[in-house]
Amino acid sequence: MSRPNILIYMTDQEQAQVSFPEHPCLMPRTEQFAGEGVRFRNAYTVAAHCCPARASFMTGLYPSRHGVYNNVNTHTAIHRGLNDGVITFSELLSEAGYRMLFSGKWHISNHENPCDRGWEELIVSSPGDRQSGIPPTARWEEAAKVSNDTRGRGQILRPGWGHYLVYDTYPDQGPKGYENDRDYQFVTAAKEVLPDLTESDTPWCLYIGPNGPHDPFNIPERFADMYDPDQIALPPSYHDQMEDKPRIYQRQRSQYWDQLSEAEVRESIAHYWGYCTMMDEMFGEVLDALEASGAAENTLVLRMSDHGDYCGAHGLYCKGVPAFREAYHIPLMARWPKGIVQPGRDSDALISIMDIAPTLLDLADIGPIPEGVAGRSLTPFFNESSPTSWRDTLYTQFNGVELYYTQRMVQTQTHKYIYNGFDFDELYDLVQDPHELTNVSDRPEYQDIKQDLVRRMWRTALAEKDIISNPYATVAMAPWGPGIAFE
Template sequence: MALRPNILIFMTDQEQADVVGPDHPCQTPNADRLAAEGIRFTRTFTPTAHCCPARATFFTGLYPSRHGIYNNVRTRTAIHEGLNEGVVTFGERLADVGYKLTLCGKWHVTAHEDPADRGWEERAVTAAGGTFHSRSIDDWRAGPNGVDTSDDKRPRGHVQRPGWGDFVVYKTLANGGPKGYENLHDYKVVQEAIAAMDELTAQDDPWCLFVGPIGPHDPFNVPKKFVDMYDPADVPLPASYSDSLEDKPRIYQRQRRQLWDQLSEEEVRESIAHYWAYCTLEDALLGELLDALDASGEADNTLVIFLSDHGDYVGSHGLYLKGVPAFREAYHVPCIVRWPKGDPRARTRGRCNRHAGGLCADLSRTGRSAVAGETYRSQPCAFFGRREAQLMARCFPQPVQRRGTLLHPAHGGDG
């Protein structure tokens, strides 16, 4: 194994840890394949259930209180739109020791900087400086779905929000090509990533390739080929679906009663089936990347990381999406790591880990010491089996108990 292995990162958007588990009905054969050859971390938690601060933590190894991104940067309620002065990303440190960097897909870290500003070659980038996902900020401000059916009968899978526009929870799309997804944004991102991999492996320098699809982020709009893999009648409601939320903050109750209770139990089952289908689609794209890496001849010298920025409630506690509530489904994320050949760490670990951004931020595998001032502690200590340091002793409004370990999720809405 080389001192400076290549690094391939596949970060999905809004994927629950549960769906990638070995005993879950959601089909993720490529994640299972990766886990069989590496480590499946079963207790990895994101620091915050918002895209931007979670991704900023991944890229910097810092808590939001240190890197300066507290909630999503392209919203009217953004607290801070850029990284704090002097904050350095792991990509910059990799570049300092000779790595070639390429980023394909979703960035969504700051409102003012693109990946190129931090040393990355950009390919098919979305959610960069002036965009929200793959749309312009002006399109987003016009409404997430651009239709208001509040004066009509509510369409199936819609949540009506008079004056703002319907929120479309799920929809079945026509198949695109033999694979079913060849007309979708994320397929194009992965094809760009495979092309970039071909170029990176043709030269001698070590490389880091970040691939960021926008799925399975809502809305759960999925081609029929994948939807047909799951029968909603066989999908159970989440165990917490009956939670009245009477003992929870009032905002939790308002979200459920004003929005998500519009969905019938049958629609909830259909939405979960669509979400699973979306996760299976993203798993197929992960498989295309792994196949391309194998074909390149560089798999034995490449560190592969699969994870998500945060999760989604998908009907748990009667809620959807993420953000305000501090329930496990939004904070518990998948994390699977496969080390280069010659490293014997192919085992499941159940210890409570923080987001895997620390793995890249530490750079201990690339001949660099830990990032100065790093607060979101890096993962190699857990990977190597050493005792993990105690979690940061800091009080936030919504502590969450996990088997005697206190996690402190926080987000921009706290006051």
């Protein structure tokens, strides 16, 4: 059998459950697609964080081997790209004669881009050395100008950080609603290159990486109106107060997400589902373009995501710590008319995002597999319903972000404040409590003192260029953000 072409449609932050037929989210093209191939119902990411997950997808390695532990583009990033000597599947496919094309989100390295790893670039989002390089302190100053008097619907107030938007709606941009959407630019670029690819006998690999349904769930009216929030049930775990779970989980919820009413939570879910439906519709356009090109028969198409989103589960949003299912469980489906036996099957085997790289190398007849690859080829699932031997355990690695277990302390003669990026903050009255036995951080009578000490902390950080901030929703935990330094 000739080597297949490869088309990868990889969304960002899509829960696995929305792609299942029993789920109320409408995914008609994805459901049709799954019926023409194999659906892996127990596929999981190795890290619920964009950069390490995508690096594991590209390499088949755990983060501990490829070296991408967290967001490579933050100003405080500890790791900014793949370790020396790490090889991606794209490099090996390119060396083996595949034409490689990339359209969409990169987010694997701060100093490399797809073209450095064997790809031809169509459009690249979250690139490496081509970022604008806006100083973080400039963002601090902008945050200082934001009013915190009124909270808008779907909005989280974060004094000194700037507001965080969970969901919103914008006017339709045409009959489809998404004509001017950035993700549609990725899809359009990929569709337009397909006729050129099929004119040659050279095998090809086309990657399409939309940013949706990554937060914020800001979508066109057409998709926002698809689901009635009043008919949406809250997640079964929504009322979990997490009293028996790590305090950082509780802090995320109590400090931010509990600002949303239950009605807003339902609206956020409606927007998330609408976003997923929009991603499904764009996927359908890709499939139609592939069919029109005449190359569908011998093209392996993968429909997947890098990780999920809590979207109200346990009262949380986004991803990262904690490690609940909604953030780790990912959609994964494969279709290859010429190569998959008995299409329309579901598999309950434990699958890892690391399995993609060795699968593609296997299909391209490339060997040996690079040293250290932990993923396994999925090709046995293409030939039979269950391989004779497969893993019975999944292992994941979440290495946090730069601020976990980070502390800053501000002390005067009378009081001591400790900012804990990983747990609740501490405030001690050194006059009444010289041995620091009682944390008074949450007592109402100490809030003015705490605010003053937090302001001093950020002013010192600003003066010393101590960039201890990351504005992302699951990380920005200081009770007042760096904007307070400008007050």
